[in-house]
Amino acid sequence: MVSTPGAEPRRITINDVARSAGVSRQTVSRALNDKGEIDGDTKQRVLDAARALGYRPSRFARGLVRQDTMTIGLVIPDLLNPFFTEVAAGALEAARSRGWHVVVYATADRADEERDTLQVITSQVDAVIGYFSCSESELESYTRGMPVVLIGREGRSTRFSSIRIDGEQGVRAAVAHLVAEGHNRIGMLDHRTRAEPSIRHDWFTAAAREHGIDAGLVVDADQTADGGGTALRTLLAARPEVTAVFTFNDIIAVGALREARRLGRSVPRDLAVIGFDGLQLGALVEPPLSSVALDTRKLGALAIEQLARLLSGLGTSEADDLIVHAELHLSGSA
Template identity: 45%
Template structure:
């Protein structure tokens, strides 16, 4: 621990006040925001405890009185994958409608990157939204005392229930995988592979749903049908080549996302084969570029504007009332059928 870290005291949160006063978060919120529906003596006791602990209301509360501008933080893993800029556009649109400023930090999806971004935001913003993939980063976010909402709440599964009480906006991945497999099965495909992401044999959440849904459809899960790969066009191309080497009879693949799917198409063509005549390819995410490639990509479209807008809505609710019950919003992907899928070769 360096001197700067040691000198920075932990911010007192609503949860700290609730514990010290022996009351609920909602009661503390009513006391701090003078909303009534609370006994005056209880309110005075809570405010006394807040003063003794050095509690500082967030900047949004001061903005309500002083008309200061509100700043929202946005955390994204990277800006190379077009998915995240499209989500960011939804955040910017919703924040702009509220008159808020937005600052963005890239985390690279590493623990150090996420912890550093959260600590930096604690000094710069009134609330934040975005992607955190490490439990330690979520704990740091809670300890910051800032309202925040997660985009993709898979990390919360690794936390205790009280730590996982966080607003979140999630994609219904299982629904998306099931739609893709149903589409391919209807076209006559039985040897369907998955190009996963992560670079390890451990399946991603999409990979786990693939295994589960494939069994529902009675599909083979033979060796090598789920190939790990990197989350990139090049990673998709390499993994698809390995899949074709090990399973030359595969007639369709579901890719982790559209970038990986574009790599898969490149690999199929590199073997002198055609998409979809020899192998159908389905992407995931519904990037704008998916409609512009050749052949246009069948994909699970995710409303990324809505993801961003919903995360801002949750952050605004937490800013207005720190005692608000965290909400979980689930966005369902929609299958968009284009020319990269067709009937299974006989």
């Protein structure tokens, strides 16, 4: 047998093992899957042959015939942002308890990567959980009827199920706390998704107006610690009278904390800071971060649960939307 140069090697199949061991493919299958109805010596001979040939079963052929494996795609912008990894941890745990597999895709928070991911994901998984920035119609055109659960975003059509984060009361409590502490110049470091202010910004505005204070002290920030620092500097340069900030999330808040220190502002004495998310990270910085906190692990787990509901054919309705509540947790920074 001469190997043709450049020809890719043919895959070793169960039939090759069967031939090598002098048995049928069914006997090979029995040996490899620890089924009964096989002689001990035969089994060993088959196993040896399989090892010698470097045989590895095709998961596609196996999956085709026994339709029991469930694989879901988890799409998140960034693995370096603890919020998403905490959510992912919750989702992975919930998936594991169901025996589901999770393929993780990181989109680097870029629209083109998100599209690439959506393009490819549909042929790789049975359902999708994700944090998407593209429009619902675009999402629909890629997922084409595949079950999808959106995280932290309102599903406007009934096409998608979603897990919503309700922080309205929490943000109101945060602003009320700051006002009670004597602050009346409260800024916000927002994060714009899809070129529009966030819902968290809406909550902040409403709460500020309730207390009759200026709701316009808002600066947009990148979703990183550096972004938070830069945004705080910008805000304080323009409006030095600000004595407290509420931030879109904890990452931004931590960056603001660091920047305040660099600017010589003591937290919370000279500047109070309240974040959003309640990440574990907040307990590691100095002072510990006050935050409108939610259960990130539960968020991920709920998404998996909702997916299970969808897959069992219950469909989705407005009432199906699940909610995670975020509440004010006070620590050292405010």
